[in-house]
Amino acid sequence: MEFTVSKTDLARELGLSQGVVEKKTTIPILSNVLVEAGDGQVQITATDLELGIRCSCPAKVTKRGSGTIPARRLLDYVRLLPDADLQVKMLDNQWASLVCGRSRTRIAGMSRESYPELPVMPDPMVNIPAGLLSSMIKRTGFAISSEESRFTLNGALLLLKADGIIMVSTDGHRLALTESKLDLPAIGAQFRALLPKKAMVELEKLDSEAAADSVVRFSGDENHLFFDFGQRLLLSRKLTGNFPDFDRVLPKDVPRSVELNRDELRGSLERVSQFADERSRSIRLHVGPGEVKIHSSISDTGESEESVPVDYDGPEMEIGFNAQYLLEFLRAVETGTVSLHFKDPNSAGELRPVGSSTIYRYVVMPMRI
Amino acid sequence: MFPNFYGNSQAAGRLWDIARSGRIPQTLLLSGPEGIGKATLARRFAALVLGDPGRIELDDVSREPNQALIAEREKWTAEKRNEDPLVFSSHPDFLTFAPDGPLRQISIPQMRLLREKAQFQPLRGTRRVFLIDRIDRANEQAANSLLKTLEEPPPHLVIVMTAENAYDLLPTIRSRAVMIQLGRLSDEEMEAFVRARGLDDPARRIALAAGSPGAAATLDLELYTARRAAMLALLETGAGASPFSSWAKVAESLSTRKQDRIEDLMNVLLLLLEDILLLQNNVSSIRNRDLERPLATLARRVSFGWLRTAAAQAAELCALARRNIQKPLALDAFVISLTRAA
Numbered sequence: 232m233e234f235t236v237s238k239t240d241l242a243r244e245l246g247l248s249q250g251v252v253e254k255k256t257t258i259p260i261l262s263n264v265l266v267e268a269g270d271g272q273v274q275i276t277a278t279d280l281e282l283g284i285r286c287s288c289p290a291k292v293t294k295r296g297s298g299t300i301p302a303r304r305l306l307d308y309v310r311l312l313p314d315a316d317l318q319v320k321m322l323d324n325q326w327a328s329l330v331c332g333r334s335r336t337r338i339a340g341m342s343r344e345s346y347p348e349l350p351v352m353p354d355p356m357v358n359i360p361a362g363l364l365s366s367m368i369k370r371t372g373f374a375i376s377s378e379e380s381r382f383t384l385n386g387a388l389l390l391l392k393a394d395g396i397i398m399v400s401t402d403g404h405r406l407a408l409t410e411s412k413l414d415l416p417a418i419g420a421q422f423r424a425l426l427p428k429k430a431m432v433e434l435e436k437l438d439s440e441a442a443a444d445s446v447v448r449f450s451g452d453e454n455h456l457f458f459d460f461g462q463r464l465l466l467s468r469k470l471t472g473n474f475p476d477f478d479r480v481l482p483k484d485v486p487r488s489v490e491l492n493r494d495e496l497r498g499s500l501e502r503v504s505q506f507a508d509e510r511s512r513s514i515r516l517h518v519g520p521g522e523v524k525i526h527s528s529i530s531d532t533g534e535s536e537e538s539v540p541v542d543y544d545g546p547e548m549e550i551g552f553n554a555q556y557l558l559e560f561l562r563a564v565e566t567g568t569v570s571l572h573f574k575d576p577n578s579a580g581e582l583r584p585v586g587s588s589t590i591y592r593y594v595v596m597p598m599r600i
Numbered sequence: 601m602f603p604n605f606y607g608n609s610q611a612a613g614r615l616w617d618i619a620r621s622g623r624i625p626q627t628l629l630l631s632g633p634e635g636i637g638k639a640t641l642a643r644r645f646a647a648l649v650l651g652d653p654g655r656i657e658l659d660d661v662s663r664e665p666n667q668a669l670i671a672e673r674e675k676w677t678a679e680k681r682n683e684d685p686l687v688f689s690s691h692p693d694f695l696t697f698a699p700d701g702p703l704r705q706i707s708i709p710q711m712r713l714l715r716e717k718a719q720f721q722p723l724r725g726t727r728r729v730f731l732i733d734r735i736d737r738a739n740e741q742a743a744n745s746l747l748k749t750l751e752e753p754p755p756h757l758v759i760v761m762t763a764e765n766a767y768d769l770l771p772t773i774r775s776r777a778v779m780i781q782l783g784r785l786s787d788e789e790m791e792a793f794v795r796a797r798g799l800d801d802p803a804r805r806i807a808l809a810a811g812s813p814g815a816a817a818t819l820d821l822e823l824y825t826a827r828r829a830a831m832l833a834l835l836e837t838g839a840g841a842s843p844f845s846s847w848a849k850v851a852e853s854l855s856t857r858k859q860d861r862i863e864d865l866m867n868v869l870l871l872l873l874e875d876i877l878l879l880q881n882n883v884s885s886i887r888n889r890d891l892e893r894p895l896a897t898l899a900r901r902v903s904f905g906w907l908r909t910a911a912a913q914a915a916e917l918c919a920l921a922r923r924n925i926q927k928p929l930a931l932d933a934f935v936i937s938l939t940r941a942a
Contacts (some may be wrong), residue, residue, distance in 0.1 A: 255684045280692045281720050345658075347692050349724060382719040395911065427720070454721035468720040471754040 629753025635814025
């Protein structure tokens, strides 16, 4: 294998594949990237056996072929090179020789024979506009459970229907749901899959890098999900298990609501929660005529109270919440105004954006105070 | 039947039928003495279920690169090993969890990793096979963290565990598994194995391996002879047949040899005790045939009670070795207590 490639192109693609490269050392070949030179381009493949990524960039290929090179070392070195053309050549002893300007380097690689084969992407099922998935991941990713034992919650539910895409995540204390309306007649009844957290992180990266008017070709089979960005392909094994029936979690009966300025509420919460109990992060929202008072229960560190003006004339009510959960929503939501829907201190509260066409619902369980 | 697998035809036949029937229990437990092919059988079984036997065989823990990796990890700090738990997976749907660290244990992080990996669907086909080699090397916490996965494994997952003695395990683990017992190989089966592998000095190997092909294949005769000479010296001093000074010389050279771990020495010593007992009862088919004369002398000298004490203490030392006791001190104390018992 022998090719010449722009250093900037190679560094960018290597950077994108880095998140997928296995950090653990017990399967050494997975710390390498597979480099394949073909018709006018090089392909770079990385996998940790659960997730796989294949990026390509244009190159002048003198001799086709392939080899594997330690991913981290290659990227660290290529980044330091000047912006110029880089000549890569695979030697007979599995070493890769890199020549760029006046620098010459050889990196010990490994035979490609032991590199795992990635599954082949089936015909695409639907096209999704670029940027859509990453915005949905931003709205739901933070609510995924980090508790290992609840493994069906270690990812988000991805639901494709003829009229749109729904993404839902929960950790049992809160639930984030977002829906994007899209005409997807090819889906038929529906397509349901659990998308692992790590795949969401990489997908968000690739999707935000994609050109604005491009599309993501999506497909799935029994065991995998595929996202094809044209020059880049991400594939992930599905998670097994049944996601909870989220429809039953969404509150049906929330008679009262207030509208709040996002940044005001966020600022107040950030300040007040400094004095909340460190473990439970609990704060109280007191909704009364004309204002929402936020205060932290007395703890060893002190106490704090703030109020945010609202338009409300219902009965006074005090509900406890985990401040962290509220703040994560306020950091993710795009609109300047949000609405808080609630019923009583023992029922779940719900936050929604105000004045946006996107469907985004965030349900938070109350805390006993 | 499974190609290139020797002995235990009943257990192998059962696994073959299970794999062929497609109705596979989600948790299997293979038990039997060390080196009789439990993990090998598990790999052959996995190859039948998943295909691609070549890749699966790469995960054989006794292969040189894998041994080197485990030896290398011994030098790591415990934190580093916990961050990067030991797992082999040359085949994407076959994972091997093997004992790790200087104490060769199955760790909690390994079992957590198993739980995490278990959630992912197979790369190809409908199944994944996870092998936990030596689940009896898992401490109670590690074993407990496996219970939930054993109880409700994802539909695609088959967990194969191996253990020397199934009854050493927590009953909660044992009761969740379909048990398959393996035994030592007969001399004919051992001969077929040794011949197929083309090993040197077949008769002696077979005699010393005690029906364990794994032991026959890995037995380093030279090393074994050296260890045996040392353990014979220990017994002779312990029985009062030779003065302490003759043991002291042996002890000095033993203490500098790191490769002779207490377990290795005690396993050799137990074989010697077994031979002495056989000679006392006029059974001539002993394992260490070339040492018949010194062993017979010892046999006349010691009582059954002494042999029993020696065997019990040897077993205790093996257990304490996992607690990292000092080899030279432990061996000296062993000799002294034997002299008292004589």
